[in-house]
Amino acid sequence: xxxxxxxxxxxxxxxxSVKVSCKTSxxxxxxxxxxxxxxxxxQGLEWVGxxxxxxxxxxxxxxxxxxxxxxxxxxxxxVYMELSSLRSEDTAVYYCARRGSALGQDMDVWGNGxxxxxxx
Amino acid sequence: xxxxxxxxSVSVSPGQTASITCSGxxxxxxxASWYQQKPGQSPMMVIYQDNKRxxxxxxxxxxxxxxxxxxLTISGTQAMDEADYYCQAWDTSGVVFGGxxxxxxx
Numbered sequence: 754x755x756x757x758x759x760x761x762x763x764x765x766x767x768x769x770s771v772k773v774s775c776k777t778s779x780x781x782x783x784x785x786x787x788x789x790x791x792x793x794x795x796q797g798l799e800w801v802g803x804x805x806x807x808x809x810x811x812x813x814x815x816x817x818x819x820x821x822x823x824x825x826x827x828x829x830x831x832v833y834m835e836l837s838s839l840r841s842e843d844t845a846v847y848y849c850a851r852r853g854s855a856l857g858q859d860m861d862v863w864g865n866g867x868x869x870x871x872x873x
Numbered sequence: 874x875x876x877x878x879x880x881x882s883v884s885v886s887p888g889q890t891a892s893i894t895c896s897g898x899x900x901x902x903x904x905a906s907w908y909q910q911k912p913g914q915s916p917m918m919v920i921y922q923d924n925k926r927x928x929x930x931x932x933x934x935x936x937x938x939x940x941x942x943x944x945l946t947i948s949g950t951q952a953m954d955e956a957d958y959y960c961q962a963w964d965t966s967g968v969v970f971g972g973x974x975x976x977x978x979x
Contacts, residue, residue, distance in 0.1 A: 788968065790916075798908070798916065798959050800968035814967050848915060857922045858963040859906035863915040 755779040757849050757864035764870045770837040773867045775849030782830035783807040786852035788860055789823065789834045791845040799845075803852065804832055839871045875899050875964050877971035884977045891950045893974045895943040895960030903962045905943035907936060910973075911956045919958075920945060952978050 760774040789801040802813035804823040811823045822835045846866040853861030877897040885891035904923045908916040918927055920936035933948045947954055955978045960971040
């Protein structure tokens, strides 16, 4: 079955960087784009960006431009999200989510989430 | 504007029909998706492309989109449907989520 398994929780200091991984299985990795979505404590869902896994091209939400990098490793069917210059407002659960269809940019399978805590 | 607006909360009695709305200009020419999220869990897609149900989602979940308003309808609501629900669409700026609606079954 399709699975997205994310790396474990991280605690970082302000100004540091964090890199979260999302290892996929159960489908052809390069046939699907991958979204990243985050959720701050007690808040709603916020779109972070998307990567085209076949080509490695990316589109980021405007607010993360300049400090966000998404990459992928086709040999291990894994996508990565790295966020730099962390601040307390980046404290959130980060999810990878497979894009189901181009028409709706929907997210048909979600990872288990990675908690990132930014604290001095 | 690329905002999507949802009511913060909706209450429904067991067995009744719950409707959750999502309004926004981008829904005029984009399709909507809906996600269910229970406490401590990852979101799960329940409707995509306005009215399609993924495999495994009960038939009591349905969706529509007309006149800049998308609606998620849960017929014969069950206690297990109590959760947060988020609508989602996209435009040239990227993906947009609604603020979420807490559905209470009481």
